[in-house]
Amino acid sequence: MARMKAGFRTSAQAALLRAVHGHPGMTRAEAAAEIGIPSGFAAETVARLVATGLIAERPALATGRRGRPTAVLGAHPNGPLVAAAAIGQETWQVAAVELGGAMMAATARAHDGDQDRVLAAVAAALERIRGRFGARVRAAAVAVPGTVAGSRLVLAPGLSWHGVDLSGLWQHYEPGSEFVVGNDATLAGIAESRRAPGFGAGTMLYLHVADGIGGAVIEADRAVTGATGAAGEFGHMPFGDPGRRCRCGAAGCWNTSMDGPALARFLPGDIPGGDGCLRHLLASAGAGDPGAQSAIDAVGSSIGRGVAGLVNGLDPHLVVVGGLGPELLRLAAEEITAAYHDGLMAFRVMPPPPIAAARLGADGPLLGAADEAFTRLLTDEGLQAWAAREQPPTDVSIAQSVLRWLLSQLDRLRSRLQSS
Numbered sequence: 025m026a027r028m029k030a031g032f033r034t035s036a037q038a039a040l041l042r043a044v045h046g047h048p049g050m051t052r053a054e055a056a057a058e059i060g061i062p063s064g065f066a067a068e069t070v071a072r073l074v075a076t077g078l079i080a081e082r083p084a085l086a087t088g089r090r091g092r093p094t095a096v097l098g099a100h101p102n103g104p105l106v107a108a109a110a111i112g113q114e115t116w117q118v119a120a121v122e123l124g125g126a127m128m129a130a131t132a133r134a135h136d137g138d139q140d141r142v143l144a145a146v147a148a149a150l151e152r153i154r155g156r157f158g159a160r161v162r163a164a165a166v167a168v169p170g171t172v173a174g175s176r177l178v179l180a181p182g183l184s185w186h187g188v189d190l191s192g193l194w195q196h197y198e199p200g201s202e203f204v205v206g207n208d209a210t211l212a213g214i215a216e217s218r219r220a221p222g223f224g225a226g227t228m229l230y231l232h233v234a235d236g237i238g239g240a241v242i243e244a245d246r247a248v249t250g251a252t253g254a255a256g257e258f259g260h261m262p263f264g265d266p267g268r269r270c271r272c273g274a275a276g277c278w279n280t281s282m283d284g285p286a287l288a289r290f291l292p293g294d295i296p297g298g299d300g301c302l303r304h305l306l307a308s309a310g311a312g313d314p315g316a317q318s319a320i321d322a323v324g325s326s327i328g329r330g331v332a333g334l335v336n337g338l339d340p341h342l343v344v345v346g347g348l349g350p351e352l353l354r355l356a357a358e359e360i361t362a363a364y365h366d367g368l369m370a371f372r373v374m375p376p377p378p379i380a381a382a383r384l385g386a387d388g389p390l391l392g393a394a395d396e397a398f399t400r401l402l403t404d405e406g407l408q409a410w411a412a413r414e415q416p417p418t419d420v421s422i423a424q425s426v427l428r429w430l431l432s433q434l435d436r437l438r439s440r441l442q443s444s
Contacts, residue, residue: 036061036069037078041123041402044079045395046218046245048098048124051084055097070097076411077102079123099123104410105160106397107153109146109193110167110208110390113182113235114300116142117386118149120157121394125219127387129153139185147193154196159413162406163202163397164194167211167389169235171254175205178254181271182235200409204397209238209347210247210256211392216344216382217242218395229340230382231258231331233302233349236279241338263330281326290319306351317355324356328363335377336369346382353381 039059044050050058056066073079077100084094099122109118114137119130131149135142146166154161168190170180177188194203213230231239237259240247249255260270263278268286270277280286284301302323308316331343345353353360360379368376384391400406 035404036065037073038403038407040066040069040073041078041407042399044097045123045125045398045402048126049084049096051094051096052081074100076407078407078410079103099126102160104162104401105153105157106394106401107150107161107164107194108167108390108394108397109150109165110386110393111142111146111169112208112386112389113137113169115386116146116149117390118146118153119390120153120161121391123398125215125391125394127390129156137183139183139188143188143190143193150193151195161196162200162401162410163204164196165202165204165206165393165397166190166193167206167208167393169208169238171257172205172207173253175203177205200406200412202397202400204393204400206393206396207238207256208232208389209234210240210249211396212346212382212384212388213240213242213256213344213392214245214247214395215384215388215392216346218245219384219391226341227339229331229334229338229343229377231327231334231343231345231349232347233282233327233345233352234347235302236283237330241340258330258334261330261333263326263333278326278330282323287319287323290315290322302348302352306348306355309355310351320352320356321359324352324359325363327352327356328360328365329367331360331379332364332367335364335372336367340377343377343379344382345379346384346388350381353379 036059040055043055043058047054047058052066052070053063055070056063061069070079070081074081079097080100080103081095081097084096103123105120105122105128107118108121109116115132115134117130117132119127121127133145135145150164168177168180169182170185171178175189175191177185177190179186190205191203197203209230209232212232213228216230217228228242229239230242231237238256239258240256242248247256259279260272260274260277262274262276264270264276264280266276268280269275270280282302287301287305290305305316305319309320327345327349335343364379365376382388
């Protein structure tokens with residue numbers, strides 16, 4: 025994060041908000057060190073943000089030590105929210121996300137893949153969030169399992185959706201509001217890099233294992249999106265059988281090594297297609313089925329080889345595997361590790377970048393979508409829009425006005441003391 029000059033008060037406020045969003049529970053002193061401003065100026069900036077209903081300062085949990093109790097910074101109880109949604113291959117979820125990433129009013133439902141029904145249900149759930157929280161909702165953000173350009177879902181092969189305009193999911197395009205759409209795997213990678221094992225890791229490679237393999241390269245908390253925004257389609261790299269044609273149209277895609285036809289030979293009888301195939305095999309292997317375990321071992325070897333190729337080419341500090349990946353790491357750890365080490369260039373072997381399981385689970389895409397929206401909201405323009413929003417007068421707003429007046433009097437008093 026770029027350090028802010030103390031003379032630019034609004035910029036300092038935006039920087040402090042971003043720091044609190046990334047590290048909820050930090051102290052004023054930690055925030056001052058994070059953004060590079062004096063402690064006194066940090067205290068004043070915090071007071072102004074509290075007065076405008078953007079953050080709250082609460083006592084930290086008791087430690088039993090002597091001295092003044094420490095206060096920590098977090099979301100204001102009436103602060104800004106993002107209405108976030110994540111549409112998956114088989115389910116969708118919607119929640120209100122506050123500063124720091126806590127979710128409220130969360131809803132999750134299974135779906136049958138019907139485009140019109142799914143979009144109508146998600147739009148209605150987002151509208152309920154808006155209806156419940158009103159002008160506190162400053163943005164909407166949607167994660168989808170496919171390639172995205174602007175607010176348009178170009179292609180979601182697992183759902184057989186293409187050319188879908190998603191802007192109709194949100195009807196509240198007021199000044200200062202935002203609408204964000206992104207690929208679910210990319211957004212999950214962003215969320216993992218900011219909260220989970222990838223935080224502070226430098227360059228992080230994120231792989232999302234589901235109905236194929238997606239992901240992202242994360243550098244300094246930002247995803248490398250490429251020329252058209254489609255970077256991270258790792259499942260379409262030629263790591264598979266060149267004799268097999270992928271649904272995308274290319275031959276030999278990595279995804280074809282772990283789809284239903286590739287895995288069916290390990291297990292007799294009918295098994296689900298798509299994401300359900302790998303999920304079914306993971307459950308069967310976990311229950312001790314030897315045929316399913318053989319299939320999972322084969323997938324593990326493929327994952328290990330592919331990760332080695334990506335590490336050789338991208339040189340990350342850390343690899344994080346999400347989606348169905350954590351369970352795959354548990355059940356096929358030896359196969360993944362052996363294939364990974366065998367495929368690495370010699371100079372990387374000691375020690376190679378570690379492969380870690382993602383920690384956010386199914387919430388990763390939704391939280392990543394909310395993070396991207398907050399990135400746009402926690403700016404000078406976002407703060408101005410928050411201050412200008414229409415809201416009915418309340419006892420809280422009256423108290424905030426009084427607090428602002430008191431702060432102005434403190435500013436005058438400080439100026440007099442400095443000049444005397």
